[in-house]
Amino acid sequence: MSTAEAQIRLTAVNKTYGAHAVLEECNLSIQAGEFVVVVGRSGSGKSTLLNLIGGLDRPTAGVVELLGQSLAGLTEDELSRVRCRRLGFVFQFFNLIPTLTVQENVRLPMALNGASKAQGIRRADLLLRELGLDECGSRFPEELSGGEQQRVAIARALSHRPNIVLADEPTGNLDLETAEEVLALLEQTCRRHGATLVMATHSREVLGTADRVFTIRAARIHEEPP
Amino acid sequence: MNGLLARSGLRFYWRRPWQLCLAVSGIALGVAVYVGVDLANDSARRAFQLTSDLVTGSTTHHLMGTGGEIADSVYRTLRMEHGPVRAAPVIEAEVRLGRLPDRVVTLMGVDPLEESGFRGFSGFVPGRGTDLTRLIVEPGAVLAPAPLLEELGLEAGSEFGLLIGGETRTVRAVGTVLETSSADEGPTAPIIADIATAQELLGRTSLSRVDLILDEAEAERVRALGLPNATLVPAEGRNAAFDELARAFRINLTALSLLALLVGVFLIYATMSFAVVQRRGTFGVLRAIGVSRRQLLTGVLGEALVLGTLATTAGILLGQQLAEGLVDLVLRTIGDLYFESSVSAVTPSPTIYWRGFAMGLGMTLLAAATPALDAARSTPYTAMSRAALERSTRLLALRANWLALPAAAVAATLLLVSSRSLVLAFAGLFFVIATGALLVPSATRLLGRLAEPLAERGFGISGSLAARGMAASLSRTGVATAALSVAVATVVGIGLMISSFRISVEEWLTGTLTADIYVNIDGEQFFDDSHRDALSAIPGVRGSSQTRFVPLPTAAGEVGLRALNPGPDGWGLRMTAGGTEAVERLESAEGVLVSEPLAFNRQLQPGDDLILPTASGEQAFPVLGAFRDYSSNGGTVLMPLSVYRSHWADNDINGIGVYLDDETDREIVLEEMRRVFGAGAPVRFRSNEFIRERSMMIFDRTFRITEVLRILAGAVAFLGLASAVMSIELERGRELAVLRALGLRPRQVRALTLAQTGLLGLAAGLFAIPLGIVMAALLIQVINVRSFGWSMDLEIASQPLALGVVLALSAALLAGIYPAVRAVRVGVAGQLREE
Numbered sequence A: 001m002s003t004a005e006a007q008i009r010l011t012a013v014n015k016t017y018g019a020h021a022v023l024e025e026c027n028l029s030i031q032a033g034e035f036v037v038v039v040g041r042s043g044s045g046k047s048t049l050l051n052l053i054g055g056l057d058r059p060t061a062g063v064v065e066l067l068g069q070s071l072a073g074l075t076e077d078e079l080s081r082v083r084c085r086r087l088g089f090v091f092q093f094f095n096l097i098p099t100l101t102v103q104e105n106v107r108l109p110m111a112l113n114g115a116s117k118a119q120g121i122r123r124a125d126l127l128l129r130e131l132g133l134d135e136c137g138s139r140f141p142e143e144l145s146g147g148e149q150q151r152v153a154i155a156r157a158l159s160h161r162p163n164i165v166l167a168d169e170p171t172g173n174l175d176l177e178t179a180e181e182v183l184a185l186l187e188q189t190c191r192r193h194g195a196t197l198v199m200a201t202h203s204r205e206v207l208g209t210a211d212r213v214f215t216i217r218a219a220r221i222h223e224e225p226p
Numbered sequence B: 001m002n003g004l005l006a007r008s009g010l011r012f013y014w015r016r017p018w019q020l021c022l023a024v025s026g027i028a029l030g031v032a033v034y035v036g037v038d039l040a041n042d043s044a045r046r047a048f049q050l051t052s053d054l055v056t057g058s059t060t061h062h063l064m065g066t067g068g069e070i071a072d073s074v075y076r077t078l079r080m081e082h083g084p085v086r087a088a089p090v091i092e093a094e095v096r097l098g099r100l101p102d103r104v105v106t107l108m109g110v111d112p113l114e115e116s117g118f119r120g121f122s123g124f125v126p127g128r129g130t131d132l133t134r135l136i137v138e139p140g141a142v143l144a145p146a147p148l149l150e151e152l153g154l155e156a157g158s159e160f161g162l163l164i165g166g167e168t169r170t171v172r173a174v175g176t177v178l179e180t181s182s183a184d185e186g187p188t189a190p191i192i193a194d195i196a197t198a199q200e201l202l203g204r205t206s207l208s209r210v211d212l213i214l215d216e217a218e219a220e221r222v223r224a225l226g227l228p229n230a231t232l233v234p235a236e237g238r239n240a241a242f243d244e245l246a247r248a249f250r251i252n253l254t255a256l257s258l259l260a261l262l263v264g265v266f267l268i269y270a271t272m273s274f275a276v277v278q279r280r281g282t283f284g285v286l287r288a289i290g291v292s293r294r295q296l297l298t299g300v301l302g303e304a305l306v307l308g309t310l311a312t313t314a315g316i317l318l319g320q321q322l323a324e325g326l327v328d329l330v331l332r333t334i335g336d337l338y339f340e341s342s343v344s345a346v347t348p349s350p351t352i353y354w355r356g357f358a359m360g361l362g363m364t365l366l367a368a369a370t371p372a373l374d375a376a377r378s379t380p381y382t383a384m385s386r387a388a389l390e391r392s393t394r395l396l397a398l399r400a401n402w403l404a405l406p407a408a409a410v411a412a413t414l415l416l417v418s419s420r421s422l423v424l425a426f427a428g429l430f431f432v433i434a435t436g437a438l439l440v441p442s443a444t445r446l447l448g449r450l451a452e453p454l455a456e457r458g459f460g461i462s463g464s465l466a467a468r469g470m471a472a473s474l475s476r477t478g479v480a481t482a483a484l485s486v487a488v489a490t491v492v493g494i495g496l497m498i499s500s501f502r503i504s505v506e507e508w509l510t511g512t513l514t515a516d517i518y519v520n521i522d523g524e525q526f527f528d529d530s531h532r533d534a535l536s537a538i539p540g541v542r543g544s545s546q547t548r549f550v551p552l553p554t555a556a557g558e559v560g561l562r563a564l565n566p567g568p569d570g571w572g573l574r575m576t577a578g579g580t581e582a583v584e585r586l587e588s589a590e591g592v593l594v595s596e597p598l599a600f601n602r603q604l605q606p607g608d609d610l611i612l613p614t615a616s617g618e619q620a621f622p623v624l625g626a627f628r629d630y631s632s633n634g635g636t637v638l639m640p641l642s643v644y645r646s647h648w649a650d651n652d653i654n655g656i657g658v659y660l661d662d663e664t665d666r667e668i669v670l671e672e673m674r675r676v677f678g679a680g681a682p683v684r685f686r687s688n689e690f691i692r693e694r695s696m697m698i699f700d701r702t703f704r705i706t707e708v709l710r711i712l713a714g715a716v717a718f719l720g721l722a723s724a725v726m727s728i729e730l731e732r733g734r735e736l737a738v739l740r741a742l743g744l745r746p747r748q749v750r751a752l753t754l755a756q757t758g759l760l761g762l763a764a765g766l767f768a769i770p771l772g773i774v775m776a777a778l779l780i781q782v783i784n785v786r787s788f789g790w791s792m793d794l795e796i797a798s799q800p801l802a803l804g805v806v807l808a809l810s811a812a813l814l815a816g817i818y819p820a821v822r823a824v825r826v827g828v829a830g831q832l833r834e835e
C-alpha cells in the first residue's frame, strides 16, 4: 500500500432513502494516518457517510474503496473480515457489550482476529492504562461513567491495530470538559498507533487539531480550506 | 395522558409485529392446551360414567351367597319380610355360542319388571313394552347385543343356539340390547333373558345375586333380617374390576390435566412477562417525565387485559378444535378397552371454558403485573437501567431460592399428611414442581458461568458470549428456562412413570406366570384331581399347579379367594410385606397372604386377622404378609389349596398350570392334553407367552391415551416455548448489530444466536431431568399407592430422559433459527440507529 494511494476513496457516491437523497455525488479521498473531521448539522448525513465507509450500509450508487479495494463486490462475510481486521468503531452511544467486562470488551476485536487470550489481555491492559482506566478492567460497562465508557470504546476500537477508526459523534453524549478530554485521547491514541481517524461531529469546537475538515451541506460534501 | 400511554403500548407492538404474534400465540397455545385436554378429559370422564351407569346401574348393594350362588328363597323372603324394597334378582353364567363354540358370552337373567330402575340397557330396547312382555311370556326369548346378531348373520326375531353344559339350547332373539361389554379377555357382552328362562336354560334354581338400591338405614334393616347364607355387600366391591379400570383411567386423566395446566401456566407467564419486561426502559422514561405509578400500572394492565382477552379467546377456540380430535381419540380408547363402541361424545360442561378463560387472563395479568409493579416501584432511574434490572433479577433469583425452602416444606407436609388423600397428594406434587421452578433461575445463572470456559473452547468467542448472555440476562432467560424445565419435567415424569409401571408389570408377570401352559374351564364347570393326575401323567410334563378361585362376600366388600397348590417352581410371589418367611409359613398352613391393594385398603399388617365366611361360618385367618398383585385392586386372599379344601369342603379346581420339561415339544403335549378332555370340551389352553403378551397389550392400550396426550402437551410446550425463546433472541438485535460492526462474521452471528438458545434449551433439559425423576417418584410412590394400593419400582429408563433433553434442546434451537437468519439479513446501520 503506497502512501500516494488513498486509504479511503469515495467516487460519485449517492445514498437515498426513498425519494430523500441524503448524499449526492460525494467524492472524497483520505490518506493513511490523517485525522479527518466531518461536520454538519444533525440529520445532514454524517452517520450515513460513516456507515458507508465502514461497510455497514451500501451506497445507492457510486463506489466506496478501502485500502484500494472496492467494497461493492464484497459479500457480507468479506465485509465482516474487512471490518474485523481494518476498522475500529466508536459510537455516540458507546455500544459496549453489557455482558462483557471492560477488559473483555477491549479484547473482543482481538479475539475476533484470532489473537491468543494472553496476547489480548496484555494489549488490553496496556491500552486501558494508556487511557487512564487501569482500575476498571474487571468492571462491567454499566458501572462506568459516560466518559469512562467512551474511553473503553476507544480502547476497543484500537485494540486490534486497525488501519482506520471511524468515530460517529463520540463526544455527543458527554459534557464539554469530558468531551475535550476524550477527544484529545482519541486523537493522540490514533496518531500514536498510526491509525487514520474519521470523526463525525456537529460542533465546530473540535476542529482545531484536524488535518482536514469536510462539511456536509445539502447532501453534498465540501472540503474546507485549511 | 392515558390515551398517549395506550398509544405507546400499541405502537410498541405495531413496530414489532413478530412480538405481537409471538405474545398472542404463546398465550393462546397455553390456554388451548389446558382447555383442550380438560375438555377431552371431562367428556371422557362423563362418557365413562354414563357407560358405567349402564353396566352397574344405580345399584348400591348386592346380596350374595357364599360360593357365588344365592337361593331363590332368599329373594322371596327379602321381598316378603322387608316390605317395599328396590331389589332385582340376577343370574349370570358364561355360555358358548352354538355357531361359534370359541366365543364365550355372558347369559344374564333378570326380572324385566324390576330392572328399569337398575340398569340402563332395557331403556335402549326398541319397542320396549312388547319386548319385555315377550321376554317374560315366550319360552327361550332373549335380547341379544346387536353386534353379536350381526356377527352371527341374524336379524332380530331369529333363533340361535347356546352351548350350555355340553348341550345346545335354542333361544330366540326378540330384540336387541345396548352393547355394554368389553372386547377381548374381559367379561363379554351379555345376552339378556327373563330370570325364569335363564334358570331353565342353565338348569338351576338359584340366583347369582340380588341387586339392591338401599340407603344406609335400609341396608341396616336388610342386614338385621339375618337372611340365611347371604351377605350384603356394597356395590363398589362387587364391581371392583370395572371400578379399578375407571379409576386408573381417571387418575391418568387427572395427571394429564395437571400437566396441561402447568404447561399452560408457565407458557403464558413466560410470554407475557417478557413482553412487559423488555419495555422497562420506556417505563423508566415515562416515570421520569411524570407518569404516576398508578397510571403506569393501569396502562400496562389495560394492555394485558386487551391482549389477554384476545389471545385467550383465540386459545379457547383453538382448544375446542384440539379437544374435538382428542375426545374422539379418548372415546375410541375407552371403547376399545372397556366397551364395544357404545361410548359417544358428551357435551362438555361450560365451566371448563370459564376456567380456561380465567386461567388465561389471570396468568396474563399476573405476568404483566409483576415486572410492571417492579418498574413502578423503583425510581425512574433504576427503571431505565437495564443493569439495574439484571441486578434486581439476580436478587429476585436469590430470593426465589429462599422461597424454594418454604415451598419444599409445604410440599413435604402435604405429601406426609396426605396418607390417603389423592387431592392433597396432587397438591403436594404441584408444590414440588414449584420448588423446582423457583430454583431454576439461579441454576441457569450458575450453569452459564460454568459453561463459559467450555463454550469458549468449543465455539470460541461466540460460545463465550452466548454463555455470558445467558447468565447476564436472567430477567429474560430465567422465566423462560423455568417454564421450559417444568414443561419438559412433566413430560419426562409421566414418561418415566409409565415405563416404570410397564417394567414392574412385566417383571411381575414373569414372576407370577411360572407354568408353561394354563388350562382353564368355563365358568359353570370345574376340574377335579383326576384331571390333574391325567395331565401330570403326560410324558414331558414335570408337574402342575392347581388353582381354585372363589369370590367371597364380606361385609367390607367382595374379596377374591385364590387357593393354590403351587407347581414345581414354587408360589411365584413378590412379597411387599412379611418377606420370604411369610411364604414358608403359608406353606405350613399358618395363615393367609393378602394382595397389596387389599392390605392397603383394609390397612392389614402381618399379624392381623382377616375374617372370611367359610362353609362352617365365619373364621379368622392370620395375615402372614402381602404380595404384589397388579391383576386387580379389588383384593385377593391367597391360601394353600389344602387349607381351602378343609375349610370350604370343596374339591373343585378352576385352573391347572402345566410345567413342561425343557426339551419337550409343546405341540405334542398340547395334543395329548386335548385328548385328556376330549373334543368339544369347554377348555382353554393358553401359553405363558400368550397371557404375558395379552396382558402387556392391554397395558399398552390403557396407556396409549396417556402417551398421546403427553406427546401433545409436549408438542404444545415445544411450540409455545420456542416462541418465548424466539422473542428473547429477537430483542437482542442491537447487541448483535454492534458485534457485526466490530467484525463478527455472519456465520459467527448465527452461531452465537443458536448457541444462546441452545444453551438455554440444554439448561432447561438438564434441570428437567432431576425434576422429572422426582415427579415420577412421587407419581409412583405417592399417587399410585394412594390410587390403587399398588407399589412399583422406579425404573429410571434413559429413553424418557433423553427424550426430555432432546425436546428442550430442539425447541430452543428451533427458536434460534429465525432470529439467527434475521440477525444477518437486517442491515447493521439500521439496527444501530434503532432506539
Ligand SMILES: Nc1ncnc2c1ncn2[C@@H]1O[C@H](COP(=O)(O)OP(=O)(O)O)[C@@H](O)[C@H]1O
Binding pocket: A017, A022, A040, A041, A042, A043, A044, A045, A046, A047, A048, A049, B830, B833
Ligand atoms: N433508515 C432510514 N430511513 C429513512 N431515512 C433515513 C434512514 N436513516 C437515515 N435517514 C435520514 O437520513 C438523513 C441523514 O441521517 P444521518 O446520517 O443519521 O444524519 P446525522 O448523522 O448527520 O445526524 C436524515 O434526514 C435521516 O432522516
Ligand SMILES: [Mg+2]
Binding pocket: A043, A046, A047, A048, A168, A169
Ligand atoms: Mg448521526
